[in-house]
Amino acid sequence: MKRLPFEPPTKHYDTSIQHIDEQLCNLLNKRKEQSNDPGFPPLEKIVEWSMKYNLYEDFLSSFFGSLLLEEEFRPRIEPEGFLKHVPVLKSVEVGENLYTITFIRQFENASVVHLTMDWYEPDDSRHLRPRRVRDHAFLQLEIDEKYDCRTTGGGGSTGHMTYDFVVSPPLPDDVSGLILTFKEYSTPFKNKPTGMEIVISISEDNSRERS
Structure with a gap:
């Protein structure tokens, strides 16, 4: 099945947080460099971090779950010729x-x-x-x-x-x-x-x- 082209969910972007977003990318890269098999955080850590950083538990679970799927987003070769x-x-x-x-x-x-x-x-x-x-x-x-x-x-x-x-x-x-x-x-x-x-x-x- 061909992957559909990605379309941003909104045209709005607050450029004042651009440096924070770049830091997030940097941290994700460091996470990959430190471990090639990070697994999934224990649920008690998800609860602890959600309370500490004022984030929803389900959001954090979804976020860390998506990190396990990075290879699924590798650019794909579509057979031609x-x-x-x-x-x-x-x-x-x-x-x-x-x-x-x-x-x-x-x-x-x-x-x-x-x-x-x-x-x-x-x-x-x-x-x-x-x-x-x-x-x-x-x-x-x-x-x-x-x-x-x-x-x-x-x-x-x-x-x-x-x-x-x-x-x-x-x-x-x-x-x-x-x-x-x-x-x-x-x-x-x-x-x-x-x-x-x-x-x-x-x-x-x-x-x-x-x-």
């Missing part, structure tokens, strides 16, 4: 689910990895919500540190789901030797991993799973 499809057809079975990389779309500035997830849904359960809709988790792709990977969402029907992952810079046309790791999270963000990983090695005849 379609080149070709690279067939892959590698699968791994994890529990009741079969994960398959069917193909990789090559663009001039990025690649798109297409992953499918299939499972057996009994006929007598078709009138209910599909199992994976009820137990839905989120997948994130990791390759190695030189590639930036993000999911563009997924969709599907009973017994079937599809996911697309944008990778930049583009993957090589010869993807043999490539190892793709899909990690499962209970939220759309990388802050609550379930511990389950699907590892697909394109260089091997059979994919492998690690959990």
Whole structure:
């Protein structure tokens, strides 16, 4: 899903507080430099700071929660200049689910990895919500540190789901030797991993799973 352009909520700005806003930016940068995994303040600290600095507790909770999502606002590469499809057809079975990389779309500035997830849904359960809709988790792709990977969402029907992952810079046309790791999270963000990983090695005849 493409990110919508940001529009300021108001045209008004009190320039007399500009130096304070800059100090806030400076403090945020120092916070990042001091810890690459700051976590979330204890709730008793949220209560203490709200009283000390005359701020709402929910506002502070929302503020510190948003700091955990900074990576989600990294500038995104949108695939442009379609080149070709690279067939892959590698699968791994994890529990009741079969994960398959069917193909990789090559663009001039990025690649798109297409992953499918299939499972057996009994006929007598078709009138209910599909199992994976009820137990839905989120997948994130990791390759190695030189590639930036993000999911563009997924969709599907009973017994079937599809996911697309944008990778930049583009993957090589010869993807043999490539190892793709899909990690499962209970939220759309990388802050609550379930511990389950699907590892697909394109260089091997059979994919492998690690959990």
